[in-house]
Amino acid sequence: MKKILLGMLLAASLPTAALAARDDLDELRDSGTAKNEWRMTKNDRMRDIKVFVKNEEGKNIRSFRVEAVFSSPIEDLARVQSDIESYPKWYFEVKEVKFLKRVSEKEFIFYMVHNAPVGLPDRDVIMRAVIEPMSSKRPYVLIRMSALPDYLPSKPPYVRMEAENYTVKWTPMGPNKTKLEAEGFIDPGGISPAWAVNFVQGKGPYANMIGMGRMLDLPKYKDKDQKDPLPYKFFE
Template identity: 25%
Template sequence: MFRKGLFLLVLVLVHQSLFGQTDWTLKSDKNGLNIYTKTVSSTGLKGIRVKCNLPAKLSQVVALIMDVDAGGEWVYGTKSSYLLKKVSPSELYYYSEVDIPWPISNRDFIAHLKVSQDPFTKVVTIDGPTEANYLPVKPHIVRVNRSNGKWVLTPTKNNIVQIDYTLEVDPGGTIPVWLVNLFATSGPEETFKKMKEQVKKPRYANANLNFIDNQ
């Protein structure tokens, strides 16, 4: 069955940059979750952008995203996710394997997450480019060689965080375009639904990050 793995399957199938472009098409607007797509290559592959509001403090959301060992609990399609190196409280490297339905090979990637906050607006940006050569390639898994995910977290009144998430990736290998496009909204809906519940857990709700100003 087409189930686990489809969210990240969609997200890792972007061949050209998603940033600095304006031709997004709203594909889904349900329960406060806006999912946009656009064609980003001549093959018809879709890019994904997700916008939503999350009832939480900035420190909660950042703590959740940086808790990479727990990625399998809420990020749709994550077979495994674990910390490789913690450079500082606001910077780390982690490994993740994406579960993709047979007969397509799973993908994996090593991401470098780095958090920054604008001292005036308090907007938090989390960049996550890949470091493909950080670890040797594993047998029977296709390594994602080029990727750059980006979270933009904007605080508003009453502890509401506006989330704007985009991702650009060259996934390598061959994956049917119809499979990507068919599930262009299913995965994000599942992930952000789980994110809203995950962020309520005590380890995030009580997070105190000295590099994040909650206002």
């Protein structure tokens, strides 16, 4: 009995980093999945969300992919995505956001600060969003998100992220149903253990889908009488 209690106490005392690193190793051993192959890590059938990760050849951090289906028209997803100031309400571990520049009707730039895992300094990132509108020849909206690490001077104590690069694709599946597909990777800059990067890339996409679903239910985006005109050109 004493040995059991001691084991429980030792397990409870392990730091977050050690537990996450252990989970990371367990996943890497999983089923012998080869490099450059997507492996599903989350399948939420109730919410219709799937998350995948891929161990890139020659890298110790992963890429991510997420698929989700929302019971909302594609225009409502565009409204949530355009509302930059509301990102802290749903975007994974965002503690601060600031709109910087409207480059054109298809491009904008903004600044974000992310909460980092315990024991690591928080990260900031300047993001560029480029919209490829849906048209008769392109039956979906594509958004290319990429980091601009040199756009602003560094702001200690934050560590500037080198990359938060991903694409987002929205495909209408009817008047009130939209499929979202996102794929990409992050490079948090500075000294970042692989377990921390992989932890964020594994948890963040799923949390974002949960958050977006919650935002889509708000009257601000859902009710026709409360909808503002779209500030960017998502549709030709």
